[in-house]
Amino acid sequence: MTVNINFLGAKMKHRFVLSALTLTMIFSFNFALAAMTPEEEVAVVKKSISDQDLHWEAGLNPVMTNYTPEERQKLCGLKLPPNWQEIWEAHLPKNFVPKAAADLPAQFSWEDSGKVTSVKDQGGCGSCWIFCATGALEGMYKIYRQMDLDLSEQQMLSCVSQGWGCDGGWMDDVYQHQRSFGQILEGNMPYQANDEVPCTESLYQPAASIIGWSAIPNNETSLKTAVMKGPVGVAFTVFGDFFAYMHGCYSNYTYSQDINHAVVIVGWDDNMCEGRGAWRVKNSWGPYWGDHGFFWIEYGTCNFGTAAALLDINAVKIAGNRDLPDGDMCHDYNYQMTASGGTPPYQWSILVSQLPTGLTMNSDGLIQGRPQEAKFTAFAVKAVDASVPPLSFFRYFQMRINDxxxxxxxxxxxxxxxxxxxxxxxxxxxxxxxxxxxxxxxxxxxxxxxxxxxxxxxxxxxxxxxxxxx
CATH class of the missing domain: 1.10.1330.10 (Dockerin domain)
Known part of the structure; x- marks a missing residue:
């Protein structure tokens, strides 16, 4: 008997005919596969990759060697409630407009710019949904507040009553707690991968919080537009071969509605997967799994992008295009910087490099003067709000002065x-x-x-x- 899997779409040009036995062995890890050694399991996955001419590599990693097949399944603790779609759709923003595909870069990475916190390890607990929401919040604070926080996943495991602890939950349970109470530091409640640890969050001051979250439609342009604002938490389907991932562009074209794992998108590359493109993703299985804890996954596979959410934190955000209006040496230059969020008024300053000769920026954010030199200049602008303690944000801009x-x-x-x-x-x-x-x-x-x-x-x-x- 054979199973014919036909993949449609501009970027899905594969048709595979797989035996039911192969599907069962590779993706279900049935009783026969459970009896194999990790080395034998990896060999089966490698053969499947070779047979299908896929573009990723499998190997022995801590997930394969430290957990049985049954224990690995517990790592995928995402449990979407029956009404998750209704809850998610209630968060669709009215003012979200995705960029046109032509206006999006072919590559983007918060990881490369140093705005992603370290990879964590959820251990043998089904708490991926907590690590997803926590990683997204840490990323937003690193981007918009320049704070490298290590937040407590154990707090959410012990204190979020809506979830089922190590037996699973979903990100909205954590988002609600991040908004209503906030999230404390890892040192206050260190992670123990144990949902029976007492909740002691009331003894500590929250270090981070959100003011809400926005649902992001599961299509490339919407997800990319959101990722350019910050890391995006998403859900997808993990198949048995994924546990052995080492590096490369992961793909699995098996049909499944079992969405069971939560991770954080930190970037993308349209050139991966032989031009079909892939997401760059932060996982929660430790830094020795996969590509230093990260992985690439082909666009449009494994239900990737389900229940996508972009967090909103109280932060100062500098508005405007990166390219400021051109100036010239014959006319006075005037440009007013603007910001939103936090507590106005804002105090402005130049943080990195300097403005073109002849121009100054006052504390109100007005760039003015008569340019005295024709050149192209890049510089960083910092805005600090009036709250106590103050919130700040900096952003790079560039300007051309023409002769x-x-x-x-x-x-x-x-x-x-x-x-x-x-x-x-x-x-x-x-x-x-x-x-x-x-x-x-x-x-x-x-x-x-x-x-x-x-x-x-x-x-x-x-x-x-x-x-x-x-």
């Missing part, structure tokens, strides 16, 4: 007798210096002198060559 045209001494975007008069007054009558270097240099000699006057006269009245360009 004027050679020979346009008075910056009126035209060549005429006024440019000649301007240079003569500057050279011989103590007049103002041309606002830009290029404006007084019609012949590209990198100097302003009588030859520039002669050059302009020839151009305007004797059919001479146009002023040069650097």
């Amino acid at each position: 004027t045209r050679n020979g346009d001494a008075n910056c009126d975007n035209a060549y005429n007798i006024l440019d000649i008069n301007y240079i003569i007054k500057y050279l011989y009558k103590n007049g103002a210096e041309p606002p830009s270097i290029q404006g007084g240099d019609a012949d590209c000699s990198y100097d302003c002198n009588i030859l520039d006057v002669s050059y302009l006269i020839d151009f305007l009245y004797r059919d001479g060559p146009t002023p040069c360009e650097y």
Whole structure:
């Protein structure tokens, strides 16, 4: 007997015909497979990968060697309640507009920018839903508050009454507690992978909290748009071969409605999986599983992206495009920085590098002045709110200052007798210096002198060559 699995869609161009026996052995880990050694199990998975020409590698890792097949299944403790869809849809934001695919980068990673906290290990407890929500909150604090927190998963395991402890739960149970009480530090209630540890959260001050969360539709553009704002908690289906993952682009095209594990998306790469693309994901099975605790998974497989959520924390967020409006050396520059969140008013400052010469930014966030040098500049801006203790956020921006045209001494975007008069007054009558270097240099000699006057006269009245360009 065979099982014919047909995959449709632009990025799903595989059709596999697998025997029912192979499916049972690889993905179900039945009684026969349970009797195998970890080495034998990995060999079965490796053969399947080779037979299907997949693009990931399996091997012995702590999950394979430290747990039996039955114990591994307990690691997947996500339990979506019957009404989870209704709860999730109630959090769909009205103002969420996904970016167009063409406006999204081919690659993005919070991991590469150092905004992801360390990989944790949930142990033999089915608490992935807690580690997912906690990892997402830690990431948001690292991005928007520059705080590298280690929050207590044990608090949620012991104190969240809606869940079933090590027997499972789902992220909304944790989100509710993060909003109503907050989350304390790991040192206050260290993780013990034991749901019988007494709840002592009331003895400690919460270190982090959320003001809500937004449901993110399960499609590429929506998920990518959300991930660019922060790590996104999601659910998906774990099959038996996934436990042996080491590195590469994981994929499994078996149909299943059993959504059983929760993780955190921290990035993506459209070039993975031979151009079909993959998500970069933080797991909770320790740093020695997979790719240092992370994995890649192909877009659109394993129900990945189910119940996606983006947390919202009380933080200062600087608005505007990264590319500030261009300036030039002929005109005054004015641009007002804006922010939201926290408690206004905000105090502004330049944190990294500096503004182009001639420009300043006051404490109200107004960038102003007359640029004095044509160049491209990148810098970081910091905003601090008025709350106690204050919230702060910094963000990188970039700006291009353009020079004027050679020979346009008075910056009126035209060549005429006024440019000649301007240079003569500057050279011989103590007049103002041309606002830009290029404006007084019609012949590209990198100097302003009588030859520039002669050059302009020839151009305007004797059919001479146009002023040069650097």
